[in-house]
Structure formats: C-alpha cells, structure tokens
Amino acid sequence: MSSDIRPQIESANAQFVSAFKRGDATAMANIYTAGAQLLPANSDFVRGTAAIRTFWQSVIDRGLKGASVETVELEVHGETAIEVGRYRLLAAGDAVADQGKYIVVWKHDNGKWKLHRDIWTTSQSPPAA
Amino acid sequence: MSSDIRPQIESANAQFVSAFKRGDATAMANIYTAGAQLLPANSDFVRGTAAIRTFWQSVIDRGLKGASVETVELEVHGETAIEVGRYRLLAAGDAVADQGKYIVVWKHDNGKWKLHRDIWTTSQSPPAA
Numbered sequence: 001m002s003s004d005i006r007p008q009i010e011s012a013n014a015q016f017v018s019a020f021k022r023g024d025a026t027a028m029a030n031i032y033t034a035g036a037q038l039l040p041a042n043s044d045f046v047r048g049t050a051a052i053r054t055f056w057q058s059v060i061d062r063g064l065k066g067a068s069v070e071t072v073e074l075e076v077h078g079e080t081a082i083e084v085g086r087y088r089l090l091a092a093g094d095a096v097a098d099q100g101k102y103i104v105v106w107k108h109d110n111g112k113w114k115l116h117r118d119i120w121t122t123s124q125s126p127p128a129a
Numbered sequence: 130m131s132s133d134i135r136p137q138i139e140s141a142n143a144q145f146v147s148a149f150k151r152g153d154a155t156a157m158a159n160i161y162t163a164g165a166q167l168l169p170a171n172s173d174f175v176r177g178t179a180a181i182r183t184f185w186q187s188v189i190d191r192g193l194k195g196a197s198v199e200t201v202e203l204e205v206h207g208e209t210a211i212e213v214g215r216y217r218l219l220a221a222g223d224a225v226a227d228q229g230k231y232i233v234v235w236k237h238d239n240g241k242w243k244l245h246r247d248i249w250t251t252s253q254s255p256p257a258a
Contacts, residue, residue, distance in 0.1 A: 037213070039230045041170060041250040075234075077206030082234055084166070084246060101168045103232050103248050105211055117213060119232050119248050121170040 005076050008113050009083060009106060013069050016115075020056070021066040029053035032115045033107050039119035059089075064097060066090040072101075079108040080116075087120060098122050134205050137242050138212060138235060142198050145244075149185070150195040158182035161244045162236050168248035188218075193226060195219040201230075208237040209245075216249060227251050 012031055019027035029052045038046040038055055046055045066089075073084040083104045091097040102120035106113045141160055148156035158181045167175035167184055175184045195218075202213040212233045220226040231249035235242045 039213075039232065039250055041229075042253065042255050044252050045230060075209065077209060080204065080206060080211075082209075082211065082246075084168075100170075101174060101248075103168065103234070103246060105232070117211075117232060119230075119250060121168055121248060121250060123173050124171065126171050 005081060005113070006071065006074050009074060009081060010071060012106075012113050012115070013071070017067055017069060020060075020064075023060045023065075025053045025057040025060055028056045032118070033109050036114070036116050036118070039117070041121065063091060064089050065092055065094075069102075081106040081108075081113065098124060100124070134210060134242070135200065135203050138203060138210060139200060141235075141242050141244070142200070146196055146198060149189075149193075152189045152194075154182045154186035154189055157185045161247070162238050165243070165245050165247070168246070170250065192220060193218050194221055194223075198231075210235040210237075210242065227253060229253070 016028060016031050019025075019031070029049050032049065032052050034049060036048070036052060038052055040046060040055065046052055068088045068090070070086045071083055072086060075082045083106060084101070085104070086101050087099065088096050089098040100120055100122040102118070104115050105117035107116040145157060145160050148154075148160070158178050161178065161181050163178060165177070165181060167181055169175060169184065172184075175181055197217045197219070199215045200212055201215060204211045212235060213230070214233070215230050216228065217225050218227040229249055229251040231247065233244050234246035236245040
C-alpha cells in the first residue's frame with residue numbers, strides 16, 4: 001500500500017490548494033478529519049471542522065488568494081502518514097505573502113487520506129520592530 | 130511495547146528540560162537523532178546535530194533559562210512516535226517568556242527514543258505593530 005500513498009497525499013493537497021484558490025473554506029475544512037487540529041502561530045489549538053473552516057475563512061478574508069505546497073518527505077505507518085513539506089501563501093497576483101514549512105499528520109479515513117494534525121512555521125524574518 | 134513508551138518519551142523530555150536548565154546545548158542536541166530537523170519560525174529547516182546545538186545555544190544566549198513540556202497526545206507506530214504537546218519557555222525567575230504547542234516525531238534509535246522532527250508555534254499574540 002505504501003508505494004501508492006504519495007500520489008494520494010499529493011492529490012489531497014491539490015484539492016486543498018484548489019479549494020483555497022476558490023476561497024472555499026468549507027471545502028478546505030472537509031479535507032480534514034472530523035477530529036482534526038490546526039496548531040497555528042498566535043493561537044491556541046484550532047479543533048474540529050467548524051473551527052477549522054472559520055480559521056481558513058479568516059485567512060481568505062485577510063486577502064490571501066491561495067497556496068502552494070511541496071511534499072519534502074512522507075512516512076507511512078499503516079493508516080497514518082507523516083508529511084514534511086514546504087508551503088507558500090499567495091496574495092493577489094500570486095505575490096508570495098508568506099513561505100515556510102510544515103508537518104501534517106494524515107489519517108486514512110473512510111478510504112480517503114485526510115489532514116489530522118497540521119502545523120506550519122514561516123521561514124521569513126520577523127517584521128522589523 | 131506501546132504501553133510503556135509514554136514514560137520513555139516523558140523521560141527523554143525531562144532530560145531535554147534538564148539540559149536546557151543547565152544551559153547545556155550539547156546535551157540538548159544529543160537528545161535528537163543524527164538526522165534530526167527543527168522547523169522553527171523565522172528560519173529555514175535546521176538540520177543535524179551541529180546546527181541544532183547552535184540553534185539551542187542561540188536560545189540560551191538570548192537569556193532563556195529553561196522550558197517545560199507537557200505531552201497532550203502520543204501515537205506510537207513501531208519505531209516512530211508522534212507527540213503533540215504544550216510548552217513554556219522560561220526567562221530568569223521562571224517568568225514565562227513564551228508558551229505554545231508542538232509536534233515532535235520521535236524515533237527509537239539504538240534503544241533510546243530521540244527527537245527526529247521538532248516544530249512548535251507560539252500561542253501568544255503577535256507583538257503590537
């Protein structure tokens with residue numbers, strides 16, 4: 001099973017990116033498990049579908065237009081996968097608003113790979129004080 | 130095996146916290162695997178023992194005096210474990226300099242559990258602009 005998981009993860013990531021580009025926070029949230037958690041900077045844990053939808057809606061409302069993600073490393077352990085990757089967040093005109101790296105813990109959930117734990121950090125310098 | 134892993138992870142975390150309190154970045158780095166990576170904010174990936182030692186030395190040099198960590202969730206998959214937790218970074222007098230959450234991917238390496246991938250995000254508000 002392991003050998004064909006990477007395309008499945010990449011396909012789920014492509015769905016996420018596509019939903020982001022459409023500004024569809026509901027579709028973004030539905031790519032997560034029901035018990036999923038985001039661990040964003042400057043926030044406590046964001047738990048569950050409704051809170052995750054609200055989180056991504058707030059990102060869209062701040063003017064972010066999309067993202068790109070690149071899988072750097074993928075480890076599969078049965079129904080669980082650990083992905084290490086790089087991301088870019090895009091503003092209008094595909095300007096790079098942020099770039100960084102992430103770890104996602106994926107779960108195989110009713111035949112689909114879904115994001116279960118999602119944490120990322122910017123690689124950009126902090127804003128000047 | 131799974132049932133007795135949590136105390137082993139907590140013991141490794143206690144060693145990390147103890148080394149931090151002593152200001153011993155070398156001991157901190159040695160609790161990571163040789164191929165370990167940190168994914169800190171405002172930095173690219175930090176890869177390997179020497180770079181990890183330098184990273185923690187820079188944290189110590191900024192006046193941080195220690196840390197506390199709390200395991201919230203631990204999933205074990207053979208020689209790999211995924212920990213979700215909360216941390217505090219302590220300044221002089223045990224003042225809380227930062228607090229947040231993390232994911233660590235652990236590897237069972239020559240009989241010891243070692244940190245392999247380490248990413249954390251502050252839960253504090255960003256500094257006022």
